[in-house]
Amino acid sequence: MTIPEQASSSPSPSSPSPSPEPLLRVSGLVKHFPIKKGVLQRQVGAVQAVDGLDFDVRPGETLGVVGESGCGKSTMGRLITRLLEPTKGKIEFEGRDITHLGTGQMRPLRRDVQMIFQDPYSSLNPRHTVGTIISAPFKLQNITPEGGVKREVQRLLELVGLNPEHYNRYPHEFSGGQRQRIGIARALALKPKLVVADEPVSALDVSIQAQVVNLLDDLQDELGLTYVIIAHDLSVIRHVSDRIAVMYLGKIVELADRKALYESPMHPYSKALLSAVPVPDPRSKHKRERILLKGDVPSPISPPSGCRFHTRCWKATDICTTREPVLTALKTGHQVACHHAENAPDQAPQSSAVLETAREAIAIVDVTPPAAGAGTAESGGTAPAGTEDSSKE
Numbered sequence: 001m002t003i004p005e006q007a008s009s010s011p012s013p014s015s016p017s018p019s020p021e022p023l024l025r026v027s028g029l030v031k032h033f034p035i036k037k038g039v040l041q042r043q044v045g046a047v048q049a050v051d052g053l054d055f056d057v058r059p060g061e062t063l064g065v066v067g068e069s070g071c072g073k074s075t076m077g078r079l080i081t082r083l084l085e086p087t088k089g090k091i092e093f094e095g096r097d098i099t100h101l102g103t104g105q106m107r108p109l110r111r112d113v114q115m116i117f118q119d120p121y122s123s124l125n126p127r128h129t130v131g132t133i134i135s136a137p138f139k140l141q142n143i144t145p146e147g148g149v150k151r152e153v154q155r156l157l158e159l160v161g162l163n164p165e166h167y168n169r170y171p172h173e174f175s176g177g178q179r180q181r182i183g184i185a186r187a188l189a190l191k192p193k194l195v196v197a198d199e200p201v202s203a204l205d206v207s208i209q210a211q212v213v214n215l216l217d218d219l220q221d222e223l224g225l226t227y228v229i230i231a232h233d234l235s236v237i238r239h240v241s242d243r244i245a246v247m248y249l250g251k252i253v254e255l256a257d258r259k260a261l262y263e264s265p266m267h268p269y270s271k272a273l274l275s276a277v278p279v280p281d282p283r284s285k286h287k288r289e290r291i292l293l294k295g296d297v298p299s300p301i302s303p304p305s306g307c308r309f310h311t312r313c314w315k316a317t318d319i320c321t322t323r324e325p326v327l328t329a330l331k332t333g334h335q336v337a338c339h340h341a342e343n344a345p346d347q348a349p350q351s352s353a354v355l356e357t358a359r360e361a362i363a364i365v366d367v368t369p370p371a372a373g374a375g376t377a378e379s380g381g382t383a384p385a386g387t388e389d390s391s392k393e
């Protein structure tokens with residue numbers, strides 16, 4: 001990637017304060033797609049695409065969501081934008097329960113929550129001009145912007161770095177990167193609060209990806225947007241996210257501030273994903289050994305028992321096959337769902353809320369009696385350097 005480091009190192013002015021009320025809150029979110037067979041279309045099973053997600057998105061932040069193909073990222077994106085009906089769970093937007101809103105009730109929400117799609121080729125109607133495409137949201141919502149639709153569309157074209165004179169051109173007259181800019185302009189037309197971008201750059205050439213990522217970053221600063229950005233690899237996510245959720249087979253296995261996740265991942269799966277991210281400086285102290293995961297991602301129709309990652313995990317023990325690990329805060333703001341979390345603090349953390357959950361988690365982890373002298377608190381706070389203040393970057 002040629003994205004300048006600067007894009008990742010300076011938190012945007014709109015970065016969240018420590019604990020504002022979340023813009024979006026998701027609890028116990030489940031989406032199972034039924035599998036039907038025969039003339040009677042009897043249900044014979046279900047694809048467990050999303051299976052119990054809990055997370056918040058704070059105003060002004062970017063939550064990055066990563067995981068291998070098929071782990072449920074797009075399904076999650078479509079659930080929170082209410083393009084899909086959840087099987088179970090709750091979605092709250094600005095404190096309001098929007099889980100089962102009907103079409104009419106959804107109308108105002110459609111203005112506030114927008115989606116940018118992966119493929120800039122198929123997501124734009126080839127028979128419509130750019131002007132028609134970007135003005136469609138105004139028609140759908142019955143809104144006439146101040147100064148008229150044409151002027152507003154031209155302002156949006158300029159905002160995303162396109163020539164406003166190209167209002168009457170068709171999508172095929174633009175390059176892939178330019179088409180994605182058109183998709184972004186359309187998503188921003190109604191001044192949304194939350195933008196969910198599903199793999200916004202993965203269909204683009206690497207040389208163009210950085211431009212689009214930087215555009216999203218600039219627009220966030222300018223318009224105070226909140227993002228959920230979905231990607232299958234961590235190198236894109238790294239440059240845009242304030243916090244990152246790592247998904248595996250329909251579940252979040254780790255959720256942490258970007259710096260904490262990159263410097264001290266706790267879940268073996270996150271560690272493996274990170275080991276595949278190229279380090280810009282080969283002499284860097286963060287040089288990593290590549291971890292190659294064995295086998296393929298299991299089927300979401302019959303996921304493994306206990307921890308879903310156990311079939312591919314080098315740390316798995318008996319408990320992992322029988323007991324599902326709960327997403328737990330082992331450090332402030334750093335949640336992990338693993339019986340054998342890496343980089344877990346040796347000493348109990350300071351915060352009492354975290355202390356309780358950490359004790360609970362340690363109680364689950366410690367199934368065997370400790371060897372004499374091993375892992376005692378007296379060994380003196382050997383948590384990896386740089387992890388303590390990770391949220392204060």
Ligand SMILES: Nc1ncnc2c1ncn2[C@@H]1O[C@H](COP(=O)(O)OP(=O)(O)O)[C@@H](O)[C@H]1O
Pocket residue numbers: 033047048049067068069070071072073074075076300
């Ligand atoms: N409409 C659908 N009907 C049945 N299965 C689906 C549907 N949409 C997605 N899936 C399945 O759900 C799982 C998660 O898919 P998806 O959310 O697209 O994953 P990702 O975006 O992480 O690649 C996959 O196994 C996929 O085949």
Ligand SMILES: [Mg+2]
Pocket residue numbers: 070073074075198
């Ligand atoms: Mg997807």
